[in-house]
Amino acid sequence: MGGKRLDGNYQRLGQYRLNLTSWHDRCQPDAASDCILWTGARHRQGYGMTNLFNYTRNENQMTTSHRVAVMLELNRELTRDEYVIHKCLNQLCVNPDHLLLGDKYTKMAVMLTRGRHNPGHRLGHVSDRKQNRQYRYSEDEIRWIRTASTQEIADRYNTDRARAGRMRWGFRAGYKWCR
Numbered sequence: 001m002g003g004k005r006l007d008g009n010y011q012r013l014g015q016y017r018l019n020l021t022s023w024h025d026r027c028q029p030d031a032a033s034d035c036i037l038w039t040g041a042r043h044r045q046g047y048g049m050t051n052l053f054n055y056t057r058n059e060n061q062m063t064t065s066h067r068v069a070v071m072l073e074l075n076r077e078l079t080r081d082e083y084v085i086h087k088c089l090n091q092l093c094v095n096p097d098h099l100l101l102g103d104k105y106t107k108m109a110v111m112l113t114r115g116r117h118n119p120g121h122r123l124g125h126v127s128d129r130k131q132n133r134q135y136r137y138s139e140d141e142i143r144w145i146r147t148a149s150t151q152e153i154a155d156r157y158n159t160d161r162a163r164a165g166r167m168r169w170g171f172r173a174g175y176k177w178c179r
Contacts, residue, residue, distance in 0.1 A: 014077030016052040016061070018068060023050065026065075027094055035093040038065040046091040069094035070101055083107045089114075137171075142178045145171045 009020050026040035026048075038048030041062075048065030067084050071077055073096040078084070085107055088098040100106070137145070145153055145168055153164035 011072070013052075013068075013071045013075070015056045016054055016071075016077055018050075018052055018072070023068070023072075026050070033088065033090065033093075034095070035088055035090050035098060036069075036095040037090070038092045038094050040065065042092070048092050048094065065092075065094050066099055069096055070099050072096075073099075074101075085110050139178050142171050142175050 011018050011020050026038060028037050028039050029035075030037050038050075041049045043049050043064070049062050050065045050068050052061050052063055052068065053059075054061045064084070066086065067078060070084050078101075081103060083102055083104060083106065085100040085102060086093055086098060087100055088095070090098070093099070100110070102110075148156075148168070150161050150165045150168065153159075153167055154161045157164065157167070159167075
C-alpha cells in the first residue's frame with residue numbers, strides 16, 4: 001500500500017493527523033544529553049522530518065519533527081509566525097523541554113546570543129556583492145538589459161517578449177552588486 005501505516009493510534013492537531021505509534025517508534029532517549037533524538041527521516045540541513053496528514057488538502061505533508069513535538073506538547077497546530085528554537089543546539093532533539101516557542105524576533109535574539117548571525121548579511125538579500133563565479137551575462141549586458149525596452153531585449157536575444165520582460169525584471173531585482 002505504498003508505505004502507509006494503517007495501524008496505531010492517531011492524534012488530531014488542528015488540520016493535521018499524526019500517527020502516534022509511528023512517532024514514538026522514531027523517538028529515542030539519549031541518556032548522555034537528556035535529549036530525545038529523532039531517528040526517522042532527515043532534511044539535508046540536519047533537521048528531523050516527519051509526515052502529517054493534512055485534512056484540508058487531503059494529502060500527506062512533511063514537516064520538521066521538532067515542530068511536531070511542540071504541537072503535541074501544546075495539543076494544537078502552530079501558526080506560520082510561530083518558530084520552534086532548539087535550546088540544546090541539537091537539530092535532532094524532539095524533547096519539548098529543550099524547545100522554545102517564539103516569533104522571528106525571539107529566534108533572531110537567540111541566534112545573536114549564540115553568535116550564529118552574520119551582521120554583514122541582511123536577511124532576504126542573499127547577494128549584495130559579486131560572487132566568485134562565472135556569470136552568463138557581462139556587467140555591461142546586465143546594465144543594458146535593465147534599461148532596455150522589452151522589445152529590444154527580445155530582438156537582441158532572439159526570444160519572446162514575455163521572456164524578455166522576465167529577464168529585465170530579474171536583472172533589476174537581482175545582481176545588486178552591479179549598480
